[in-house]
Amino acid sequence: MNVTVGGKTRHYRTVTFDAKKNAVLLIEQRLLPHQFKIVPMRDFRETAAGIRDMIVRGAGAIGATAAYGLAQGARAFRGNDLKKFSRHIETVYQTLKAARPTAVDPVNAMNGVRAIIQAGETVEEQQSLALAAAEDFANDDAQHCEAIGRHGAKLIRNGMRVLTHCNAGWLAFVDIGSATAPMYAAQAAGKKFHVFCDETRPRCQGATLTAWELAQQKISHQIIADNAAGHLMQRGEIDLVIVGSDRTLGRTGEVANKIGTYTKAVLAHRHKIPFYVAIPLSTIDWNMRSGFDIPIEERNESEVLGGWGMSGSKFQYTRIANPGSGARNPGFDVTPAELITGIITPEGIIKPRDLWKNRKKLGHA
Numbered sequence: 001m002n003v004t005v006g007g008k009t010r011h012y013r014t015v016t017f018d019a020k021k022n023a024v025l026l027i028e029q030r031l032l033p034h035q036f037k038i039v040p041m042r043d044f045r046e047t048a049a050g051i052r053d054m055i056v057r058g059a060g061a062i063g064a065t066a067a068y069g070l071a072q073g074a075r076a077f078r079g080n081d082l083k084k085f086s087r088h089i090e091t092v093y094q095t096l097k098a099a100r101p102t103a104v105d106p107v108n109a110m111n112g113v114r115a116i117i118q119a120g121e122t123v124e125e126q127q128s129l130a131l132a133a134a135e136d137f138a139n140d141d142a143q144h145c146e147a148i149g150r151h152g153a154k155l156i157r158n159g160m161r162v163l164t165h166c167n168a169g170w171l172a173f174v175d176i177g178s179a180t181a182p183m184y185a186a187q188a189a190g191k192k193f194h195v196f197c198d199e200t201r202p203r204c205q206g207a208t209l210t211a212w213e214l215a216q217q218k219i220s221h222q223i224i225a226d227n228a229a230g231h232l233m234q235r236g237e238i239d240l241v242i243v244g245s246d247r248t249l250g251r252t253g254e255v256a257n258k259i260g261t262y263t264k265a266v267l268a269h270r271h272k273i274p275f276y277v278a279i280p281l282s283t284i285d286w287n288m289r290s291g292f293d294i295p296i297e298e299r300n301e302s303e304v305l306g307g308w309g310m311s312g313s314k315f316q317y318t319r320i321a322n323p324g325s326g327a328r329n330p331g332f333d334v335t336p337a338e339l340i341t342g343i344i345t346p347e348g349i350i351k352p353r354d355l356w357k358n359r360k361k362l363g364h365a
């Protein structure tokens with residue numbers, strides 16, 4: 001997407017690769033919206049740390065980062081021994097996979113890269129196939145989001161008020177975003193609408209990232225406290241909900257997404273407000289049979305007990321909670337299929353329980 005920093009507008013992707021330096025380049029999302037900075041991850045362990053520590057976050061973006069990280073690890077290998085190379089690839093894969101557990105995109109992305117490199121007969125061939133496959137994943141991610149926009153834009157009519165949760169914008173993907181794609185496409189079609197961004201405690205991705213993106217894109221929006229959505233729905237002030245997902249089960253239509261999504265889906269159902277989930281194909285898990293099996297990341301309690309922000313020119317953490325109290329911090333929740341009106345995919349809008357029926361079209365081998 002286009003970013004304007006210091007009066008200059010330029011197109012950026014969230015994740016790119018510097019082949020000369022064998023480095024994964026990431027937007028330092030923890031500093032946004034206060035600073036816009038690109039940082040290099042110089043080896044696969046640093047790339048894994050970038051995912052774990054949320055320099056980069058969001059399903060598609062960490063998928064592309066993991067794919068590039070796998071290529072980066074492959075390209076750092078010295079020698080011609082294919083067996084040793086395969087063992088090394090396994091270490092790189094496991095290190096990147098362990099960085100964050102809930103989103104399935106990194107695993108799907110790396111499985112794709114691993115399958116493609118098998119065609120290489122030498123280490124060198126496999127190394128170059130790995131980078132090409134990672135580039136393909138990143139390009140596909142951007143194309144999927146563009147297609148999501150085309151299909152989803154028709155859901156947004158003039159004058160609508162749209163609620164979104166967390167950040168499933170271009171920062172959470174390589175470009176364009178999933179939940180935001182219909183908004184950007186509707187804007188391009190000349191429609192006028194307003195977006196409510198859930199603040200999304202504890203990390204505040206809605207207040208910091210989605211709001212920044214929408215402001216960059218000049219889309220009318222306001223940040224609301226997470227607890228305000230029910231009130232606005234009850235007063236008829238929300239017409240549509242569009243969120244992203246970190247893992248959507250192809251067999252059941254259950255959707256894992258940022259903590260608080262389930263609550264919003266229950267509220268939307270109660271108020272008969274359409275609730276859509278926008279996903280690229282890499283977010284579909286075709287194997288898991290129950291939402292209860294989705295690994296839910298438990299994050300550090302410090303995120304709940306305080307928050308990060310700017311004080312003058314200093315970016316700092318401030319404790320808010322009662323000293324001595326502890327916290328529980330599950331990062332994601334799972335929304336059942338019956339609360340979801342439709343899944344906006346690059347192949348069209350599909351009922352959550354019909355994903356399995358459409359599996360061929362949706363790329364399941």
Ligand code: MRU
Pocket residue numbers: 057058059060165166167168169172173178205243244245246257258259331
């Ligand atoms: O913890 P995060 O910020 O990596 O959470 C992931 C997300 O951005 C959200 O859950 C989002 O709604 C779906 S990912 C596109």
